[in-house]
Amino acid sequence: MIWNETKECMSRDEIANLQGKRLHSQISRVYHNVEFYRKKMQQLGIEPGDIQTIDDIVKLPFTTYEDLRDNYPYGLLAVPRTEIVRVQASSGTTGKPKLLCYTRKDIDIWSECVARAMTMAGLTRDDILQVGYGYGLFTGGLGAHYGAENLGAMVIPMSTGNTQKLITMMIDCEVTAIACTPSYLLHVAEALEAQGLVDKIKLKYAICGAEPWTDAMRDQIEKRLHIKAFDIYGLTEIMGPGVACDCEYRKGLHIYEDHFYPEIIHPETLEQLPHGELGELCITTLTKEGMPLIRYRTRDLTSLEYGKCDCGRTMARIQRFRGRSDDMLVIRGVNVFPSQVEHALLTVAGTTPNYFITVDRVNNNDTFDVAIEVEERFFSDEVRVLEKLRSDVEAAIHQVVGIKAKVKLVEPNTLPHSEGKTKHVEDKRKLV
Amino acid sequence: MLIKQLSVFLENKPGTLEEALKILKQAGINIEALSLADTSEFGLLRVIVDDPDKAKAAMKAAGYTSSLNEVISAPLRQEVGSLSGIIQKISSAGINVEYMYASSSSTSGASMIIKTSDPARAMEIISML
Numbered sequence: 001m002i003w004n005e006t007k008e009c010m011s012r013d014e015i016a017n018l019q020g021k022r023l024h025s026q027i028s029r030v031y032h033n034v035e036f037y038r039k040k041m042q043q044l045g046i047e048p049g050d051i052q053t054i055d056d057i058v059k060l061p062f063t064t065y066e067d068l069r070d071n072y073p074y075g076l077l078a079v080p081r082t083e084i085v086r087v088q089a090s091s092g093t094t095g096k097p098k099l100l101c102y103t104r105k106d107i108d109i110w111s112e113c114v115a116r117a118m119t120m121a122g123l124t125r126d127d128i129l130q131v132g133y134g135y136g137l138f139t140g141g142l143g144a145h146y147g148a149e150n151l152g153a154m155v156i157p158m159s160t161g162n163t164q165k166l167i168t169m170m171i172d173c174e175v176t177a178i179a180c181t182p183s184y185l186l187h188v189a190e191a192l193e194a195q196g197l198v199d200k201i202k203l204k205y206a207i208c209g210a211e212p213w214t215d216a217m218r219d220q221i222e223k224r225l226h227i228k229a230f231d232i233y234g235l236t237e238i239m240g241p242g243v244a245c246d247c248e249y250r251k252g253l254h255i256y257e258d259h260f261y262p263e264i265i266h267p268e269t270l271e272q273l274p275h276g277e278l279g280e281l282c283i284t285t286l287t288k289e290g291m292p293l294i295r296y297r298t299r300d301l302t303s304l305e306y307g308k309c310d311c312g313r314t315m316a317r318i319q320r321f322r323g324r325s326d327d328m329l330v331i332r333g334v335n336v337f338p339s340q341v342e343h344a345l346l347t348v349a350g351t352t353p354n355y356f357i358t359v360d361r362v363n364n365n366d367t368f369d370v371a372i373e374v375e376e377r378f379f380s381d382e383v384r385v386l387e388k389l390r391s392d393v394e395a396a397i398h399q400v401v402g403i404k405a406k407v408k409l410v411e412p413n414t415l416p417h418s419e420g421k422t423k424h425v426e427d428k429r430k431l432v
Numbered sequence: 433m434l435i436k437q438l439s440v441f442l443e444n445k446p447g448t449l450e451e452a453l454k455i456l457k458q459a460g461i462n463i464e465a466l467s468l469a470d471t472s473e474f475g476l477l478r479v480i481v482d483d484p485d486k487a488k489a490a491m492k493a494a495g496y497t498s499s500l501n502e503v504i505s506a507p508l509r510q511e512v513g514s515l516s517g518i519i520q521k522i523s524s525a526g527i528n529v530e531y532m533y534a535s536s537s538s539t540s541g542a543s544m545i546i547k548t549s550d551p552a553r554a555m556e557i558i559s560m561l
Binding site for chain 1: 441442443501
């Protein structure tokens with residue numbers, strides 16, 4: 001089934017034509033309503049009239065997450081504040097969050113895209129879906145929820161944190177689909193197996209996202225739960241989950257090009273790369289009203305495949321993610337930057353001691369360890385003072401990052417020291 | 433009397449104590465009393481030495497995090513209740529004992545090394561015993 005065949009199966013010419021028109025009107029809108037974009041365009045000597053076709057996009061400046069931070073909270077609004085009906089947020093690189101604002105139409109388009117993705121996974125209005133993403137500032141819960149309601153499915157808003165209740169309701173309510181992170185679903189699978197309940201569930205589909213996962217994890221999920229698992233992609237800055245999703249043919253994640261124009265750029269020269277080449281994914285929101293983003297650099301490294309898919313859709317397909325062009329980590333579905341950990345250390349210790357982050361995946365759960373070298377400035381001969389330092393750092397990291405880290409105090413000169421480009425992180429998960 | 437104690441941060445794993453003691457030995461430092469506090473991940477080596485400043489310098493040169501702290505060395509008579517008497521005086525003055533350990537030497541006999549929340553006042557109280 002295809003949710004919106006008119007849009008999802010357009011010919012390449014039709015897509016390009018629609019994208020050109022939408023880009024032109026989006027650029028006119030941001031030029032007149034957002035000082036940030038107007039200034040940037042004026043510096044480059046561009047006016048909205050210069051943007052007529054989608055190929056003109058290369059003339060436009062890029063937008064980065066630093067721009068979102070600098071213009072927090074309302075600086076990038078393209079509509080009066082009173083038109084905004086919802087905000088979502090993701091943690092920023094330092095203290096302040098990145099705030100994203102949605103108009104009613106933005107919420108509708110988001111629900112449309114999630115409904116497309118769920119239809120792609122095989123869901124219909126007859127399905128019963130448990131949303132196991134967190135509800136709140138994080139886009140996962142509400143995004144999946146509105147999309148499923150739009151589809152007409154029955155939604156059970158589980159949120160996160162109570163696996164036993166999720167399992168009870170999964171069985172009692174005869175749940176047929178679940179939306180959650182892949183690592184959480186494996187955790188649920190383990191709990192079901194331990195209680196001998198796998199045969200009792202009616203689950204058919206899982207729509208998993210919000211963190212990188214491997215084919216091996218997908219295999220495990222499908223075999224252990226006897227279901228089909230689909231990969232959904234999104235980022236808060238652009239919208240949330242539902243920017244792209246894969247179909248049963250698994251040839252990449254179809255990105256909804258009528259709303260999100262994808263480009264692959266060279267992360268250093270910033271030149272647009274030809275179709276099929278590996279580079280940084282950059283997305284322009286063609287229809288977003290509240291906070292449109294022009295050529296937003298996602299920092300995700302991948303490539304795009306065009307050409308009609310066996311499923312009938314023509315929307316470009318995002319290929320396997322090959323990592324990041326920055327130092328962001330995705331831990332338990334949450335974006336974590338080493339600079340956030342530095343910020344937390346700074347608030348507790350006064351300065352940043354030498355530290356090292358180790359991320360691993362043990363029993364399908366992400367581990368997040370932070371080792372800190374104990375310096376004389378905050379050393380004490382009393383155990384409780386050092387234990388307090390350790391727990392204060394853990395609390396500060398939790399506050400800034402949003403997830404808990406295990407902090408360990410180590411002797412000086414035992415962690416790798418900065419040599420030119422500082423290496424403070426080791427990701428042992430091997431997800432790419 | 434109030435004396436200087438050297439405290440050294442160590443990780444709780446094999447070899448760390450040996451390495452720290454070797455540095456003190458090579459610097460010609462004699463250890464008069466020692467205590468090792470441990471948690472699951474780190475340990476604190478606390479020592480009373482003949483030359484605290486030299487010992488601190490040696491640890492620093494070897495890259496260790498250490499500090500010199502003021503502690504009380506209270507001589508203990510070998511009789512029932514002598515330690516209890518000291519601790520009672522300190523606690524009734526509202527002073528907290530952070531940690532303590534025993535020391536003994538052939539010349540000055542047994543004594544207690546006591547770290548309190550207020551070393552100067554605690555010393556004053558003990559002197560009045």
